[in-house]
Amino acid sequence: MKKRLTILKHEGVQSTLAALFCILVGLFIGFLVLLAINPSGAVEAILTIIKNFFNYPSAAAAKKYLGNTLVKTAPLLMCALSINFCYKVGLFNIGTAGQYVVGAGASLYAALALKLSWPVCVLFAIVAGGVWGAIVGFLKAYANVNEVISGIMLNWIGLYLVNMLLSGVKEQSSPYTTAISSVNGSALLPSLGLDKLFSNNKYVTVAIPLSVIIAILVWVVMNMTKFGYELKATGFNKAAAKYAGMNEKRNTVLTLMIGGAFAGLGAAFLYLTGYEQWATTQSSVPAMGFNGIAATFLGGLNPIGTIFSSYFIQHITSGGSYLDKGVYPSQISDLISAIIIYLCGFVLFFKYVLNRSLAVKKGGVKK
């Protein structure tokens, strides 16, 4: 009994429980919405979303589509890490979406127009995202411009710049950029045999393990290094960081630059697999950066937790695409993740209730 209570007190366990709770309630409300739209198929529809690639009867096909979900998880995880990293330093990097966009633009331009090989394309993405983040950082540190405002504005600037830049390398008959495989195969990320594990899904590349490794690295840096100590101190209390002689302005720029680099890298992780092509006519910022917010909070603001939450959000998003479009809009999975984000606000509340009931129990034991 006592042991179980101590486990429940553990921060990580509490976050996990809270996240699971949010997921369950989110799915339930999503189910209610499905019921409202069309009661007869609601049960099947929610199961379709949850099942995602298991909807395919053969194991090989299921594996292949699991691969697809993972391909899109990698960039989502990178965006989530971008937000997570900045959030720990007290900055809300809503500009992740724009940093992701310029990362996509830079890597595709390097691959299609400059015909460079993949490591250089990746570097282009990192630098572009980093610069985009650093602009926000500079404005924040030296001109006291709120990072949310400048981030959102840069999202749009980035989007239209990239549309302009990439319209030179698009297919003639469509707004989409040329397929990398047809122009410059050397720009595609190597799969190192990982594709074999997923029924020869050629989109499965090093991006997936790399993103997980980066998540672990973020955790290590934040919790075990001097750099992480400084950044977290700055995030918790800027005045105390200044008092302690930390260079809080430099740290602000650095943080947003690193966050931007993560987002840029995330874009390279998707577009350099050839899984998606950039539509040069798109007039909204890709949702990836914003979904990263959901993944971060659902992951309990922990980089390791973010690995799982990113997968989950991508899982239901992919699952949503299998719905009968004639009956249900595929946005239903967006709705579910939106509900989950809202519920993430309750994570703290949930922890509070848990801790209070634990405290009461403890008091009872004492007597």
Next chain:
Amino acid sequence: MEQSYAIEMLGITKRFPGIIANDNITLQVKRGEIHALLGENGAGKSTLMSVLFGLYQAEEGVIKKDGKEVKITNPNVANDLGIGMVHQHFKLVQCFTVLDNIILGVETTKNGFLQKKEARRKILELSDKYGLKVDPDAKIEDITVGMQQRTEILKMLYRENEVLIFDEPTAVLTPQEIKELMQIMKNLAKEGKSILFISHKLNEIMEVADRCSVLRRGKYIGTVNIADTNKEELSRMMVGRDVQLEIDKKEAKPGEVILDVQHMTVASKVHHNNAVKDVSFRVRAGEIVCIAGIDGNGQTELVYGLTGLEPVAGGNVTLCGKDITHASIRKTSQEMSHIPEDRQKHGLVLDYSLENNMVLQRYYTPEFVNKFGFLKKKNIREYAERLIEQFDVRSGQGPVTITRSMSGGNQQKAIIARELDKKPKLLVAVQPTRGLDVGAIEHIHRQLVEQRDQGRAVLLVSLELEEVLNVSDRILVMYEGEIVGELDPKKTTVEELGLYMAGAKRERVEA
């Protein structure tokens, strides 16, 4: 004689999760007396007053007003019963006049229009009767803190309150204002009002109170007649052991100049004038120099300028012969320790563990970080454990306690431990004892003197006159951003110091 008590709180018990804030406390206030309530921080004074004022409900015990049992379920009930309170932080509308503030909430109206004439007459009458000098038409933001406080008192009188609670009323006043307040309180008592005076300043209690009830750690210790007691007994009752009120210290032996400030000017963040104007002074090794003054006369900005938290607009600061006017905090903090005024804002990262806070200015040294940038957690733990032990910092879980959960006194001790362990050339201590109780104050004062005796220069900024006179070797008085006087604590008096602090007296001070 039951009837002679204006307020009786009998057997009050109030529990919060984990602690008993008030454990069977009895407080009986006679009509027309000044009753002091004495206790350390966290002794339960505020909780008890909150119960009386209807902010909390006690689990056990009864409250009687004029011998009749009453249930005070919220502050409105308390008001109706004639219980009024002057809070430590005044509750006044800054841009309203004194008159408007007094009648706020109990305005007389006629057809929806305010009838101020009658109110003005009543206020002037009350003000005359009790010697509460106010200008009814002045705006709160333009008047002195003392007058604001008198406004608060008039507010209670205007509502015809019988029981007046003063929550640490002297903390913000000059010595002259304190004297006036004491007189006002005596006048009020003479007119039959009952006064509850919450304080931990023994001098004031001895001067003004008739009786004194003492609380310690949530328990009722006793009530004594002031005429039959002395400061030593009161402090013993409050702390539970003998406390040395006056600090023994040897003659200072000032050595070479450690800190040399010349014509320093620091801009203000709140107004266009400079907060610190052309200030020059020196602090030598082996002496404690105290900057005295009423809060808000530029002391805060002076320290910000010295320590590098705010840029210096003009002049020079030299530390150990090196110009540090525009040096980085990291550089100056090597030889200067700073116990900041606001411990929660600057001194600590509250969400960090105690051990992480102990290395807040040292985490980057080879002792705590290896060449790959990884923290040496074992060293940090050991270092924190040593400081915790040495400075008796108490916390729930030792080094891993989240600092936010610690008491204010222990947070302060943690900062002091960290700053003194740096063995600095110069120690800048800003209100190091603010909000602490007698026992902790005694401890900190002793440490300041110890630092001095080890040959360090100490710059103490304090608002507490007793501290100023007791601890320092030299006093500099600041008024409106300037140093207006240099005094010898052995020769000056509280009155003289007060005149300088209020700007009524000044001399040219050359560093």
